[in-house]
Structure formats: C-alpha cells, structure tokens
Amino acid sequence: MLFDFKLVETTHSKILTFETINxxxxxxxxxxxxxxxxxxxxxxxxxxxxxxxxxxxxxxxxxxxxxxxxxxQRSITFFRQVACLTEYPDLLLPENRNNVNTLFPLDAIERAQLLLKQIGSVGAYSHSQGIPYIRRNVAKFIEERDGYPSNPDNIFLTQGASVGVQSVLQLIIAHSNVGIMIPIPQYPLYSATLSLFDAKPVPYYLDEDENWSLDITQLTSSLATARDKGLDVRALVIINPGNPTGQCLTEQNMREIIDFCHQQHLVLLADEVYQTNIYQPAERPFHSFKKGMIGECGRRGGYYECTGIDKQVIDQLYKIASIGLCPNVSGQIMVDLMVRPPKRGDKSHPLYQxxxxxxxxxxxxxxxxxxxxxxxxxxxxxxxxxxxxxxxxxxxxxxxxxxxxxxxxxxxxxxxxxxxxxxxxxxxxxxxxxxxxxxxxxxxxxxxxxxxxxxxxxxxxxxxxxxxxxxxxx
Ligand SMILES: Cc1ncc(COP(=O)(O)O)c(C=O)c1O
Incomplete structure (x- = not known):
C-alpha cells in the first residue's frame, strides 16, 4: 500500500534520543x-x-x-514487455489489441494474460508466502535445475534475497548467545543482520592465496573455537559465487560443506544470488533476479527454499512473512519470468537469448x-x-x-x-x-x-x- 505514516513525539523530554534507541x-x-x-x-x-x-x-x-x-545495463525486453502489460492490463482489451499486437510479441501477451488470470490485479495484496502459482513454477524450476523434488509449500517469495536472509536469521537467532558462521570477507548483509538481532558472528576465513577457496579445516577450527567459548553455533552461511571475492566452489567442496553441516549439526544457508554469473569455467536456495543477467535490483524480488525444515518451523516463517503482508506483486512477476524465461521455439526466445x-x-x-x-x-x-x-x-x-x-x-x-x-x-x-x-x-x-x-x-x-x-x- 502507498502509505502516509507519522512518527510523533510531544513530550518535553524525548523518548527517542540517540542514547535511548535500540x-x-x-x-x-x-x-x-x-x-x-x-x-x-x-x-x-x-x-x-x-x-x-x-x-x-x-x-x-x-x-x-x-x-x-x-x-x-539494458533490461531484458521480454521481462519488461510482460511487466508493462501486467501493470496496465487495459492494453489487453479487445479495442486495443490491434496496436498491442504490433508492439508486443504474442508470447509476452499470453504470459501477461496467464499471470493476470492467476494474480487478479498487480495492485492487490497477495498470499504472504507469495502467489501459489508462481511458487509452483519456482518449484518446477528448482526440480529441473537440481534433479530433486521441490515443494512449493516450502518456498517463500520475498522482496529480494536480503529480506529472505533477515527472516531466516531472525528465526534461527533464539537468544543472544547464538553464533552464525560467516565467511571473511563477507557480504555485510550478514554481519549487519547479526548485529541487529544480537547474535555472534563466527568467522571463517577464505584463502586468498588459493583463489579465495574455502577449506573445511578452517570451518572445523573456527567452529571448535566458537563452541569452546560456549557459543550456541547454529548455522553456516555460504556465499557462492562469492561476494566480495568472486570465487566459485567446486562440486566436491559443496559436498564437503553439506557433510560438515550434517556432522556438526548446523543449518546451511546457501546464498546463491549470483548462480548465473559464472565465468570460470564458462558454464552455467537464495536466488534473486537483481543479479544474473537480469539486473532488476530495484524491483525487489526473489525466493528462498526450505529443505528438511519441520512444518511447524515453516509455519513460523510464514508468520514472519505475514507481518509484512506480502512481497510486492511486480517483484513476484519478475520471479516468474526469471524461472520461466522464453523457451526455444517461443517467439521471444531468439531475442532473449x-x-x-x-x-x-x-x-x-x-x-x-x-x-x-x-x-x-x-x-x-x-x-x-x-x-x-x-x-x-x-x-x-x-x-x-x-x-x-x-x-x-x-x-x-x-x-x-x-x-x-x-x-x-x-x-x-x-x-x-x-x-x-x-x-x-x-x-x-x-x-x-x-x-x-x-x-x-x-x-x-x-x-x-x-x-x-x-x-x-x-
Ligand atoms: C551475496 C548477496 N546476497 C544477497 C544480496 C541481496 O540481494 P537482493 O537485492 O535480492 O536483496 C546481495 C546483493 O548484493 C548479495 O551480493
């Protein structure tokens, strides 16, 4: 909703001063x-x-x-065409179709119609966890990418990866003695959120001489030191490809990390917002469309998937999401486009590619x-x-x-x-x-x-x- 909200103090001695705030x-x-x-x-x-x-x-x-x-950086034409038609659906009325057919390819028109049928209006609140139809498409995308089943009930659409990370950390940090393992160097979203929720960073160092690689012995010693100090270390953050360091983990390394989390009783937070920005070799659960080649940072959208998390816990994540009512619907549409771009044989595919x-x-x-x-x-x-x-x-x-x-x-x-x-x-x-x-x-x-x-x-x-x-x- 577009809002007008005021923060007012009328008392002489201020309640809010730099000294008294959180x-x-x-x-x-x-x-x-x-x-x-x-x-x-x-x-x-x-x-x-x-x-x-x-x-x-x-x-x-x-x-x-x-x-x-x-x-x-130019936006992806198909994405903006669908966004435009969903924002202003009057363009799809029969009296406008002649003009629209000359300006927009048929697959963009059809995608906009399909989305509008599922969503109603872009200006309406949606399901707090994200539009079910789009979550089903995200689940299909994950299944095709990874070769493992994915459940739309375990997927949350969010206002970008940052909100997803904050919600999950808020859930994990049950008291001020919780430790969360983060890479050093790290993306400041993590250290900032840990400060905000009063948790303790447990740093592990990436090895610059070895192309910023992640050595499991580093994880083991850093965890042992933190646990010896009495910290309740609960989760490990991995940023892959790395920010700020730009490194990519090998598959072998990823397997070791998963084993490590399993043996050490840690929740794994895998931040993969740059999963399509891989240059070496040239090939191609937090994922957001700001990155990759899409670059729509200002639209704020993304998703996270929970794997192996209890239903009762997911219900609490839902509660956190519902406090924010819903992620913005235009951002959710972009997520749909990110996971279902034009396919080979579609009219827009050659330009998209x-x-x-x-x-x-x-x-x-x-x-x-x-x-x-x-x-x-x-x-x-x-x-x-x-x-x-x-x-x-x-x-x-x-x-x-x-x-x-x-x-x-x-x-x-x-x-x-x-x-x-x-x-x-x-x-x-x-x-x-x-x-x-x-x-x-x-x-x-x-x-x-x-x-x-x-x-x-x-x-x-x-x-x-x-x-x-x-x-x-x-
Ligand atoms: C590693 C990493 N995670 C999360 C984010 C946040 O992304 P979003 O814009 O989707 O909130 C960024 C943004 O730069 C990032 O680099």
Missing part, C-alpha cells in the same frame, strides 16, 4: 552504503549544481554496489579487463572473478599512507578509497567493510561500468593509483 541498531555497519556512498552522492549533487569544474571529472561511477541498471548472451559475454570481458588493470598496478594483486560481479584486489599501502590514515581516524583502505573517489569519481567499498584478514587491505569494485566507457574508467584508476603512491611513498 542499541543493536547503533552497532550495525553497512559499508556498501556507508561513508563512501554518501560522499559519492554529495559529489553528484555538487556536479549537478555547479558543474564538474572543481573535480576534474564529470561523473561519479558507482562501483560500490552491484546495481547493473544504474550503470546502464541474444540479450542474455550479450550481457554475459560483456561482463566476462569486463571482469578480465579490470583484473588485469588491477594486477598491472604497483603493489596491487587481484584474483580473477570466477563468478558474481565483483573484484576484491589487495593493496599494499605505503606505511606513510597508513600513518596518515590513522591520524585522520580512518582505516587505511577507507582512506585510499576516499582519495580515489575524490580524485576520479569512482566509488568503491573499502575491504574493511567486508572484514578481512588483519594487516591486509583491499577494496571491492564491481566491473559494471559500460564497455564503451571502460577504457577511460580504467585509465582514471591507473592515474590515481600512481599519484597516490607518489604522494605517500617513503
């Missing part, structure tokens, strides 16, 4: 949208108001967040280009992205830069990234926002800037890096 919220850190992103917005506003004059660059490039359409391939190949080229640029910079080393949308280069910062950073109260990688933003307009996220091994410094950058601007973008970074080193070299 302390767990104050502990939350979310670097992807942190200080760098705020500064980037300020620069954008200044350029819009006064022109680029004082900056020496004309645009801010947001490489701090995997948001493909913000950086001009062409668009997907174009985006995929371009992402792969850009990832390789950017990692080679990073690797050519003095004191920087960067693993190629096997998947996802990110590179996580390691930077060897000169002691003088580290000293100056400390003097101004910043983490050294944050200091470097701020200098990069101010000098180039390129906004990345410091490695400290994802946590990293002590004494190492990194930053995360997407490789999403459009290909036609890529060379200029890389040159800006190279020039900045040289000047930064020259300034802080001892």
């Amino acid at each position: 302390p767990h919220i104050k502990k939350v850190e979310y670097a992807v949208r942190g200080e760098l992103a705020i500064r980037a917005e300020e620069i954008k506003e200044e350029i819009a108001k006064n022109g680029p004059g004082k900056f020496g660059f004309e645009t801010v490039v947001n490489c701090n967040i995997g948001n493909p359409q913000q950086l001009f 062409k668009e997907i391939n174009r985006i995929y190949e371009s992402l792969r080229r850009r990832s390789l280009k950017l990692s080679s640029v990073f690797n050519s910079m003095e004191g920087v080393s960067c693993k190629d992205a096997q998947g996802s949308m990110y590179l996580f280069p390691r930077i060897n910062l000169p002691p003088k830069a580290i000293k100056v950073a400390r003097e101004v109260g910043k983490q050294p990688d944050e200091f470097y990234c701020l200098a990069m933003l101010n000098a180039t307009g390129v906004c990345v996220v410091p490695g400290s926002g994802f946590h990293q091994e002590d004494g190492t410094w990194h930053f995360r950058s997407t490789f999403l800037p459009p290909e036609e601007l890529f060379d200029g973008f890389c040159q800006r970074l190279e020039k900045f890096h040289k000047e930064f080193l020259a300034k802080y070299r001892d």
Whole structure:
C-alpha cells in the first residue's frame, strides 16, 4: 500500500534520543552504503549544481554496489514487455489489441494474460508466502535445475534475497548467545543482520592465496573455537559465487560443506544470488533476479527454499512473512519470468537469448579487463572473478599512507578509497567493510561500468593509483 505514516513525539523530554534507541541498531555497519556512498552522492549533487569544474571529472561511477541498471545495463525486453502489460492490463482489451499486437510479441501477451488470470490485479495484496502459482513454477524450476523434488509449500517469495536472509536469521537467532558462521570477507548483509538481532558472528576465513577457496579445516577450527567459548553455533552461511571475492566452489567442496553441516549439526544457508554469473569455467536456495543477467535490483524480488525444515518451523516463517503482508506483486512477476524465461521455439526466445548472451559475454570481458588493470598496478594483486560481479584486489599501502590514515581516524583502505573517489569519481567499498584478514587491505569494485566507457574508467584508476603512491611513498 502507498502509505502516509507519522512518527510523533510531544513530550518535553524525548523518548527517542540517540542514547535511548535500540542499541543493536547503533552497532550495525553497512559499508556498501556507508561513508563512501554518501560522499559519492554529495559529489553528484555538487556536479549537478555547479558543474564538474572543481573535480576534474564529470561523473561519479558507482562501483560500490552491484546495481547493473544504474550503470546502464539494458533490461531484458521480454521481462519488461510482460511487466508493462501486467501493470496496465487495459492494453489487453479487445479495442486495443490491434496496436498491442504490433508492439508486443504474442508470447509476452499470453504470459501477461496467464499471470493476470492467476494474480487478479498487480495492485492487490497477495498470499504472504507469495502467489501459489508462481511458487509452483519456482518449484518446477528448482526440480529441473537440481534433479530433486521441490515443494512449493516450502518456498517463500520475498522482496529480494536480503529480506529472505533477515527472516531466516531472525528465526534461527533464539537468544543472544547464538553464533552464525560467516565467511571473511563477507557480504555485510550478514554481519549487519547479526548485529541487529544480537547474535555472534563466527568467522571463517577464505584463502586468498588459493583463489579465495574455502577449506573445511578452517570451518572445523573456527567452529571448535566458537563452541569452546560456549557459543550456541547454529548455522553456516555460504556465499557462492562469492561476494566480495568472486570465487566459485567446486562440486566436491559443496559436498564437503553439506557433510560438515550434517556432522556438526548446523543449518546451511546457501546464498546463491549470483548462480548465473559464472565465468570460470564458462558454464552455467537464495536466488534473486537483481543479479544474473537480469539486473532488476530495484524491483525487489526473489525466493528462498526450505529443505528438511519441520512444518511447524515453516509455519513460523510464514508468520514472519505475514507481518509484512506480502512481497510486492511486480517483484513476484519478475520471479516468474526469471524461472520461466522464453523457451526455444517461443517467439521471444531468439531475442532473449541474444540479450542474455550479450550481457554475459560483456561482463566476462569486463571482469578480465579490470583484473588485469588491477594486477598491472604497483603493489596491487587481484584474483580473477570466477563468478558474481565483483573484484576484491589487495593493496599494499605505503606505511606513510597508513600513518596518515590513522591520524585522520580512518582505516587505511577507507582512506585510499576516499582519495580515489575524490580524485576520479569512482566509488568503491573499502575491504574493511567486508572484514578481512588483519594487516591486509583491499577494496571491492564491481566491473559494471559500460564497455564503451571502460577504457577511460580504467585509465582514471591507473592515474590515481600512481599519484597516490607518489604522494605517500617513503
Ligand atoms: C551475496 C548477496 N546476497 C544477497 C544480496 C541481496 O540481494 P537482493 O537485492 O535480492 O536483496 C546481495 C546483493 O548484493 C548479495 O551480493
């Protein structure tokens, strides 16, 4: 619903002050949208108001967040055609059909009609767990992908993977001594949600020298240390392909992880939002359409599947979902399109396939280009992205830069990234926002800037890096 809601205080001594609000919220850190992103917005506003004059660059490039359409990635035509017809069903009335038939392919029209028959209106609340028809389609998609039965009653459609992760963690975290195993480096959704619900992160480290791989002995020792401290460790988070690290697990490794969870009595949370962004080798339960080649981040949609979870527990997840009434219906439609794109033989299939391939190949080229640029910079080393949308280069910062950073109260990688933003307009996220091994410094950058601007973008970074080193070299 579109709402108007007010937060009002009338008492003299305020109930809500920074000191009195929920302390767990104050502990939350979310670097992807942190200080760098705020500064980037300020620069954008200044350029819009006064022109680029004082900056020496004309645009801010947001490489701090995997948001493909913000950086001009085109949407998938079939998806937008169906979205358009479901949003404005009057287009499907007989008096409009002649025009519509010339603008939209028949399979898009038929899909919109089918969805509207199931949904009614896009403007109506739906089932809190998600539209049953779409959940059945998700279950079929999973069955075909994995070769195992999937039950639509165990699938929740959500407003993106983030909401799914938050609901599940909220359910698992029964008290403040609960520990949740998370990778380091990690995507800050996890550390932020653990802070919010007052649980304890149990870090396990990915091995940068081995392409950010996950070693089971790391999991075992990290779990043992946490349990020795008395933590009630209940779940293991895996991000595959990785964010921020871009690595992909081997099948053997995935099997070991499942065995590990089974033996150690842990719930496995498998975050696979980048499951279609796999570049090495070039092949193709949280899944959301913001990622992949679809890139519709702003629409907020996705699903999670529960496997081996008791019905009584799923009922409680349903209760959490019902507090939010329902995921937005336009997002649910996108999930349907994600799991049932045009098939071979459909009118829209050739264009769909062409668009997907174009985006995929371009992402792969850009990832390789950017990692080679990073690797050519003095004191920087960067693993190629096997998947996802990110590179996580390691930077060897000169002691003088580290000293100056400390003097101004910043983490050294944050200091470097701020200098990069101010000098180039390129906004990345410091490695400290994802946590990293002590004494190492990194930053995360997407490789999403459009290909036609890529060379200029890389040159800006190279020039900045040289000047930064020259300034802080001892
Ligand atoms: C690993 C990972 N999980 C979850 C999310 C959240 O995705 P969504 O936009 O579907 O909430 C992201 C977004 O960047 C991500 O990188």
